[in-house]
Amino acid sequence: MAKVPVQFTLNGSEKAEFIESGTTLLHVLRDKIGDTSPKGGCHQGTCGACSVIIDGELRLSCLTLAETCNGADIRTTAGLAEGGVLHPLQRAFLDAFATQCGFCTPGMIMAAKALLDRTPNPSRDDAVEALSGNICRCTGYEPIIQAVLTAARANSQNAA
Amino acid sequence: MAIRRGRGVAAINYPTGMNLGGDPTQALVHSTPTGNFMVTLSSVDLGQGMKQIMAQICAETIGVPTDRVIVDTADTDTGPHCMGTFASRGTHRAGNAVIQAAKEARQVMLEVAAEELEVNASDLETDGQGNILVKGAPQKSISIFDVALAAHFKRGRSISGRGMFLIPRSYPEKETGAMKPSTCYAHACTVAEVEVDDETGEVTVLTVKNVFEIGRALNPKMVEQQLVGGSWMGISHALYETTEPYYPNRDHGATDFNQYLMPGPGDLAATEIIVLERPSADGPFGAKGPGEMCANPQIPAVANAVFDAVGVRIDTLPITPERILRALKAQAAG
Numbered sequence: 001m002a003k004v005p006v007q008f009t010l011n012g013s014e015k016a017e018f019i020e021s022g023t024t025l026l027h028v029l030r031d032k033i034g035d036t037s038p039k040g041g042c043h044q045g046t047c048g049a050c051s052v053i054i055d056g057e058l059r060l061s062c063l064t065l066a067e068t069c070n071g072a073d074i075r076t077t078a079g080l081a082e083g084g085v086l087h088p089l090q091r092a093f094l095d096a097f098a099t100q101c102g103f104c105t106p107g108m109i110m111a112a113k114a115l116l117d118r119t120p121n122p123s124r125d126d127a128v129e130a131l132s133g134n135i136c137r138c139t140g141y142e143p144i145i146q147a148v149l150t151a152a153r154a155n156s157q158n159a160a
Numbered sequence: 161m162a163i164r165r166g167r168g169v170a171a172i173n174y175p176t177g178m179n180l181g182g183d184p185t186q187a188l189v190h191s192t193p194t195g196n197f198m199v200t201l202s203s204v205d206l207g208q209g210m211k212q213i214m215a216q217i218c219a220e221t222i223g224v225p226t227d228r229v230i231v232d233t234a235d236t237d238t239g240p241h242c243m244g245t246f247a248s249r250g251t252h253r254a255g256n257a258v259i260q261a262a263k264e265a266r267q268v269m270l271e272v273a274a275e276e277l278e279v280n281a282s283d284l285e286t287d288g289q290g291n292i293l294v295k296g297a298p299q300k301s302i303s304i305f306d307v308a309l310a311a312h313f314k315r316g317r318s319i320s321g322r323g324m325f326l327i328p329r330s331y332p333e334k335e336t337g338a339m340k341p342s343t344c345y346a347h348a349c350t351v352a353e354v355e356v357d358d359e360t361g362e363v364t365v366l367t368v369k370n371v372f373e374i375g376r377a378l379n380p381k382m383v384e385q386q387l388v389g390g391s392w393m394g395i396s397h398a399l400y401e402t403t404e405p406y407y408p409n410r411d412h413g414a415t416d417f418n419q420y421l422m423p424g425p426g427d428l429a430a431t432e433i434i435v436l437e438r439p440s441a442d443g444p445f446g447a448k449g450p451g452e453m454c455a456n457p458q459i460p461a462v463a464n465a466v467f468d469a470v471g472v473r474i475d476t477l478p479i480t481p482e483r484i485l486r487a488l489k490a491q492a493a494g
Contacts, residue, residue: 046418097385101207128425138207140392141425143385 011079048134058114077106092151100138166469170460174453175342177249186240190320195308202239221262223286248449255444256325264321350457361481375448394458
């Protein structure tokens with residue numbers, strides 16, 4: 001099958017790949033570009049581990065065809081830290097012990113980032129709603145919810 | 161038809177490790193030329209934090225900061241033997257093996273330091289910061305970095321140690337059947353409050369209060385996170401998880417994890433965790449196995465709370481709306 005070109009921005013840097021039509025964005029990110037921060041959990045859009053932000057919207061990269069991402073701005077957990085300084089969400093997840101095996105963590109963090117980008121001061125219900133598409137087997141969710149609320153408070157204090 | 165409230169309590173004892181053909185784990189410890197310490201294990205860190213705990217145990221035993229220890233795990237082709245990470249045995253079995261290996265490595269380290277300082281090894285102590293001092297004369301000291309360099313390039317010594325921890329198999333006595341299947345037990349007690357809708361059979365867990373007795377908590381924050389997650393998982397076992405949700409016929413059962421139910425972030429009970437530390441006699445620094453134990457007491461506590469709420473005993477897990485409604489129907493007919 002003829003390969004198709006795809007170009008997008010990943011965490012601020014230009015990427016261009018030739019891919020087979022029908023390839024998922026998750027596959028391109030992990031196996032072609034080498035950004036393994038999005039995880040392949042269920043590959044059918046139910047676990048949220050592959051979550052990325054595309055043009056400001058939270059998306060499941062396992063259900064997104066890479067060829068639909070031409071010209072898109074794609075953000076993953078791997079691009080959150082700046083100059084070796086963790087993003088407030090990453091710091092809050094660490095401090096709250098909100099990760100155990102870590103497999104769901106990048107998806108959780110992107111879901112939380114999408115929330116905080118549009119709702120800087122979320123309620124607990126907002127956080128629960130935002131995380132409800134992401135499955136975790138280890139933590140019981142409460143530490144994750146607390147981490148998101150803590151990161152939101154840290155952000156609002158920095159802004160003030 | 162009404163929402164009915166109930167409260168249930170349950171307490172458990174949970175063995176650390178198992179009693180099949182004997183329960184062994186081995187560990188090897190060696191220093192690098194720059195005085196870092198490597199712990200080699202076959203045991204697996206599957207997210208419960210084993211690498212961190214083994215690093216703490218090794219560091220404490222040798223007398224160096226935890227960040228001077230590197231833990232390698234999970235290669236059963238090349239690592240020293242381990243039965244595996246299950247039965248809440250990792251910290252207890254591997255931890256004891258690491259202590260033994262680290263003690264042997266520490267002894268070699270002190271012997272090399274003694275040669276360098278021209279004193280007796282028994283007169284030396286570590287400061288926990290990476291130095292070895294003469295007892296009573298701390299101005300006479302040598303860094304572990306320099307000791308490791310001397311061992312490697314001058315003295316021809318391997319600063320290393322072997323550790324082996326084995327709980328032998330316990331056989332029942334022929335006459336009485338008495339046996340000792342475990343040397344170490346963790347304990348827990350849970351009180352659960354539920355609401356049961358006697359029209360739909362749905363159960364909502366309102367609160368779950370847990371007390372866990374887990375020996376010494378070697379890393380209190382990691383213990384807490386495991387207990388919080390475990391408490392959630394216990395409720396998940398009690399009310400949700402099955403490969404045959406809600407259907408009597410396997411053909412209608414779940415075919416994938418997307419049909420395997422667990423409580424999500426919107427289904428959480430208000431959870432309280434209290435840790436009691438009563439150090440075990442044979443655990444590393446008094447630790448027991450908190451891992452699987454922490455997901456057990458919620459199950460009978462929820463079952464008892466359902467009974468308290470609507471008067472039916474559900475003895476098959478999970479306690480689904482279907483099972484509650486069938487039991488209520490039988491009760492009404494009976």
